[in-house]
Amino acid sequence: MLDLTSVASGYGETQVLHGLSLRAEQGRVLAVLGRNGAGKSTTLKTIMGLLPTRDGTITLDGQPMGKTPYDIARMGIAYVPETRDIFPSLSVRENLEITARRFGDKDSPWTMARVLDLFPRLGERMDNGGTQLSGGEQQMLAIARALLMNPRLLILDEPTEGLAPIIVKLIHDKLMDLKREGLSMILVEQNFGFATSLADDVVVVSKGQVVWTGSADAIRADEDAQHKWLGV
Numbered sequence: 001m002l003d004l005t006s007v008a009s010g011y012g013e014t015q016v017l018h019g020l021s022l023r024a025e026q027g028r029v030l031a032v033l034g035r036n037g038a039g040k041s042t043t044l045k046t047i048m049g050l051l052p053t054r055d056g057t058i059t060l061d062g063q064p065m066g067k068t069p070y071d072i073a074r075m076g077i078a079y080v081p082e083t084r085d086i087f088p089s090l091s092v093r094e095n096l097e098i099t100a101r102r103f104g105d106k107d108s109p110w111t112m113a114r115v116l117d118l119f120p121r122l123g124e125r126m127d128n129g130g131t132q133l134s135g136g137e138q139q140m141l142a143i144a145r146a147l148l149m150n151p152r153l154l155i156l157d158e159p160t161e162g163l164a165p166i167i168v169k170l171i172h173d174k175l176m177d178l179k180r181e182g183l184s185m186i187l188v189e190q191n192f193g194f195a196t197s198l199a200d201d202v203v204v205v206s207k208g209q210v211v212w213t214g215s216a217d218a219i220r221a222d223e224d225a226q227h228k229w230l231g232v
């Protein structure tokens with residue numbers, strides 16, 4: 001589905017990705033793991049067009065990726081950044097409605113009713129402003145908003161960061177529901193247990209390159225790889 005081939009990318013003078021290649025398959029969940037600073041978030045930002053691809057190629061179903069974040073979103077890729085990026089001055093309802101209006105139509109699989117069914121908590125918070133939400137509620141809103149883009153591929157950067165264990169479990173269960181429905185996902189996550197219980201496939205990134213590729217079961221069983229690449 002999504003292929004990165006020998007991708008180079010970075011910030012200004014600093015090159016972070018050095019010929020990174022990976023594949024995310026249709027209907028599967030790919031976890032991108034690695035230590036702090038390995039280049040995981042940079043990989044996602046490059047996929048989303050937030051950083052330019054300096055070398056190499058990124059394709060979706062064999063087609064070159066769009067140039068701008070908007071084109072890429074229109075191709076069916078939704079991205080939940082680490083910062084969640086909800087509009088703090090708008091209510092939950094407004095945050096959701098803006099996306100539904102921009103990306104939805106009457107035949108869209110994801111509707112307001114359906115995202116509220118997935119996250120009933122948001123239904124109770126519809127008139128609250130973004131800043132009045134807990135971290136968990138903000139993450140739910142960010143995921144709900146991404147779903148209203150009706151993505152073919154959902155990309156999440158550290159969805160559990162800073163969340164209480166009970167909320168981490170809730171987010172896990174919701175993402176598992178989406179996986180069962182066949183939604184393709186790419187997940188960057190520090191929480192090894194969370195990531196490998198959701199993922200089918202795993203790549204490990206170190207110094208801007210993929211250093212390990214295999215199944216989630218294989219990395220769970222490979223303590224040497226965990227120790228060497230993840231410090232688990």
Ligand SMILES: Nc1ncnc2c1ncn2[C@@H]1O[C@H](COP(=O)(O)OP(=O)(O)OP(=O)(O)O)[C@@H](O)[C@H]1O
Nearest residue numbers: 011014016034035036037038039040041042043190
């Ligand atoms: N805006 C930026 N400007 C310059 N360098 C940056 C910027 N953002 C990240 N970097 C650098 O790029 C490298 C990779 O960062 P990246 O955020 O991709 O790591 P990561 O694997 O996602 O780790 P983390 O879990 O810490 O987010 C790091 O050395 C980081 O300092």
